[in-house]
Amino acid sequence: MMKTAVLDIGGTAIKSGIWDGKEIGMFREWETMASRGGKALMERAKAILRTFGTFDAIGVSTAGQVDTSAGKIHYANDNIPGYTGTPVKDILEQEFHVPVAVENDVNAAALGEMYNGAAKGLADFLCLTYGTGVGGAIVMDGRVRQGSNYGGGSFGGILVHPEDCHPGEPWSGCYEKYASATALVNRVKRIDPELDDGRKIFDAFGRSEVRAVVDGWIDEIVYGLVTLIHIFNPSDILLGGGILAQSYIIEEVRRRVVLLIDSNMSHVRIRQASLGNLAGLTGAAMLASVHARANERSDHSI
Numbered sequence: 001m002m003k004t005a006v007l008d009i010g011g012t013a014i015k016s017g018i019w020d021g022k023e024i025g026m027f028r029e030w031e032t033m034a035s036r037g038g039k040a041l042m043e044r045a046k047a048i049l050r051t052f053g054t055f056d057a058i059g060v061s062t063a064g065q066v067d068t069s070a071g072k073i074h075y076a077n078d079n080i081p082g083y084t085g086t087p088v089k090d091i092l093e094q095e096f097h098v099p100v101a102v103e104n105d106v107n108a109a110a111l112g113e114m115y116n117g118a119a120k121g122l123a124d125f126l127c128l129t130y131g132t133g134v135g136g137a138i139v140m141d142g143r144v145r146q147g148s149n150y151g152g153g154s155f156g157g158i159l160v161h162p163e164d165c166h167p168g169e170p171w172s173g174c175y176e177k178y179a180s181a182t183a184l185v186n187r188v189k190r191i192d193p194e195l196d197d198g199r200k201i202f203d204a205f206g207r208s209e210v211r212a213v214v215d216g217w218i219d220e221i222v223y224g225l226v227t228l229i230h231i232f233n234p235s236d237i238l239l240g241g242g243i244l245a246q247s248y249i250i251e252e253v254r255r256r257v258v259l260l261i262d263s264n265m266s267h268v269r270i271r272q273a274s275l276g277n278l279a280g281l282t283g284a285a286m287l288a289s290v291h292a293r294a295n296e297r298s299d300h301s302i
Contacts, residue, residue: 059284
């Protein structure tokens with residue numbers, strides 16, 4: 001039985017676990033310490049992996065745009081300074097002498113949902129996650145569409161408010177500035193500074209002024225989805241992110257989307273992602289397993 005060590009590297013936390021072929025075990029969360037930069041992050045990743053003892057492969061789901069063939073960070077923003085260009089695959093293979101697969105975190109989450117979650121049995125769907133920003137993935141024929149420069153599925157860049165768009169300010173007026181969980185928190189904090197995370201916001205949902213802000217934020221989510229539905233004509237869209245687990249949000253999104261899309265596309269199913277914290281780890285494990293098997297076949301052919 002193959003034992004695969006998996007990491008899901010985010011700006012604030014690194015999730016880790018072991019995939020035994022059926023499920024993720026030994027799940028833990030660690031602080032990323034992102035401000036220390038990409039080099040220190042790789043040392044932290046190696047230290048976490050050492051806690052698992054021996055394993056046969058490594059799967060990494062990570063923030064940033066990923067050149068998956070090279071296992072290298074093609075681009076990452078300043079949330080992790082100096083991460084752009086980091087050869088994650090080479091660093092970990094040299095350290096642990098096992099095959100390593102690396103993928104963008106939202107792409108990995110989408111694949112995890114396809115293999116063992118809400119998209120199981122689907123070969124074509126879109127996946128969006130709402131957190132610090134808005135991440136996206138395009139899955140067609142069972143494969144993630146990377147884009148020409150590894151930025152495919154950057155749905156957070158949909159221009160939804162051109163009146164707020166300013167030259168020289170990337171992402172100004174764009175979807176993630178209005179539909180992310182961060183955007184919701186910032187809007188609610190203008191009413192009550194103590195409501196500084198999603199859990200507190202929904203604990204206070206009975207307050208009419210809080211509900212009004214949440215309803216306005218749901219509209220922002222819907223605007224982007226309407227655009228994507230008309231472009232891709234998907235059968236299914238998966239929505240993830242902790243705050244999207246609230247039943248009120250997903251039900252309202254479904255109701256409002258149908259009011260704004262062409263009736264010919266009203267068959268679209270909007271689903272909640274089901275794997276939560278384990279989605280990226282599961283997708284990374286699947287990719288690592290495929291990569292390891294390919295290496296075995298290559299070795300046997302020599």
